[in-house]
Amino acid sequence: MVNDMDNIAGTLQQSLIQIITSVLTVIGVFILMLTISWKLTIIALVTIPLSILVVAFVAPTSQRLFGRQQAALGKINDQVEETYAAHTIVRTFNKEEDEEKEFNRRNHQYYQSAWKAQFFSSLMMPMMIFIRNVGYLVVAVVGAIQVIHGQITLGNVQAFLQYTNQFSQPIAQIANLSNTIQQTIASAERIFEVLDEPEMDDKIKETPVLAGKNLPKVEFKDIQFSYTDEPLIQDFNLKAPRDKMVAIVGPTSAGKTTIINLLERFYDPQGGHVYLDGQDIGSMTRDDLRKHIAIVLQDTWLFTGTIFENIKYGNENASDEEVYHAAKMARADAFIRELPDGYQTVPDESASNISQGQRQLLTIARAFLADPEILILDEATSSVDTRTEVLIQEAMNALQQERTSFVVAHRLSTIRKADQIVVVNHGKIIETGNHESLMNQKGFYAALYNSQFAGN
Known part of the structure; x- marks a missing residue:
């Protein structure tokens, strides 16, 4: 639970600021792109649904794997804390080797969960870079055709290509942050399992007071x-x-x-x-x-x-x-x-x-x-x-x-x-x-x- 709180705190302190900055950058660059060419802007926007598809494909699996990772980490921490607090009992009963074996078993479970979660989430960035490059290439080809037909100047195409990079980069950063976000969501789910437990019933019963003398306390x-x-x-x-x-x-x-x-x-x-x-x-x-x-x-x-x-x-x-x-x-x-x-x-x-x-x-x-x-x-x-x-x-x-x-x-x-x-x-x-x-x-x-x- 402590690790889960640390994950959420880290996301709120760092990742949240980066997300806000990226969103503002995307909005500003989008407006500048529209001032140059609305046709090329539409082409550039095609990369957004493709990025969303990638996130939709990777995020659920990544979130599930990160959930397993956090659960495994919690079990390791429980054993370490318990063994440390009861180290005298562990030594008295010669259980050091048993505790080491149990730690190795839980550590292996954590390793299996962690590498799968990290590997699957690491697919995000290469796929986003590929989509960005494809979008850049399509904009360059269409822009070159428009220059040949005199529909746009070469300087504007060059400027637009620069904006295309600036437009896609924050999107890629947000997608890359999905690793951290998915891990944070997994942590939040574990915490909210506790917070969402129903509270004790605070309803006041309307029961008549017993009458009589010499009532027991x-x-x-x-x-x-x-x-x-x-x-x-x-x-x-x-x-x-x-x-x-x-x-x-x-x-x-x-x-x-x-x-x-x-x-x-x-x-x-x-x-x-x-x-x-x-x-x-x-x-x-x-x-x-x-x-x-x-x-x-x-x-x-x-x-x-x-x-x-x-x-x-x-x-x-x-x-x-x-x-x-x-x-x-x-x-x-x-x-x-x-x-x-x-x-x-x-x-x-x-x-x-x-x-x-x-x-x-x-x-x-x-x-x-x-x-x-x-x-x-x-x-x-x-x-x-x-x-x-x-x-x-x-x-x-x-x-x-x-x-x-x-x-x-x-x-x-x-x-x-x-x-x-x-x-x-x-x-x-x-x-x-x-x-x-x-x-x-x-x-x-x-x-x-x-x-x-x-x-x-």
Whole structure:
């Protein structure tokens, strides 16, 4: 995709200017030719439809071949980027030779696509030169005949022949640029495949607000959802009370993260409703909905900029003191001040100059600053050591105070204090309760919990 953008940028910066210049030259020379002889001008114009025929013959095939070339180049770049980023894994598993073979295979595919595209497009210029010379010859012969009959002077014929060259040269240049243009079109098609993907439906549903007292903060009601034709979530019902912690647990691919995606409206359910304070979230814009929610993910992400700017991302209107307070509440202030530049430290591209746990604390500080009504913690401690997990858990416990929170966790020790634990499997709730009641049931949750501590 980057190569495609570069191709389009290059065409707009260079080729477009040359095309405009050539068009203006053709128009100016055409007017001068008419002032000398309209008959010879008509003869000279015959080369235009011939040129168009050549372009019409070469361009479609050239465009198709350039499309294959760009696709092959994209695959090479993907592998190079992937191998470079994961070079440690590649070396650890002795896959250097395999990666080289795969690169050679993809490079050969690129070579096959590229030489065909370049060869076919290179036919354009010789054919255009041939047409230009034929036109020049015909004008010279007809002009000589007219001179013999006294219909035109020799000087005018000589001048007209010069104009004929100037007239055909820009046309040949435009045709020759078709190589670049076809490559650009191929790049544009690949980009527009992404841009033309349908946007998410922004229609606001007209759903009546639920009436009554003591409504849950969030309610999932009769939810039906699937990514494919295979049903994932069926008849899902869940009520999350205000200012309570709801933990969602279950095996891999049980639908835990999908439930969070539905609450954030990254997807809309095919059936049922999700209510926030009794209002269907489908009747709210996504912007309005997400103002109520903050999320801390397993995969932390820090943007380019200082640590201070990364925390302030949660609330651009926050004061400096509010940023520092959020860092203290997230248990991040101490390690930040120990860094050489403190809050002005700029994490490198992979944020390797701070640990994974420290990165997680920064994302928690960001959520603190957002001050949400609803907090989502999705596997937030799954990739840190036990000591750091305790620190993060303290920060998350502080963050959850007086908020409705959803916690998705594989480490069941982190959700023992949850007010409500929802056990999900195959998109359905199979058990619900707190830790003690679920352990007493000796069901799915108890087996899952005991399996994690069987060696202790």
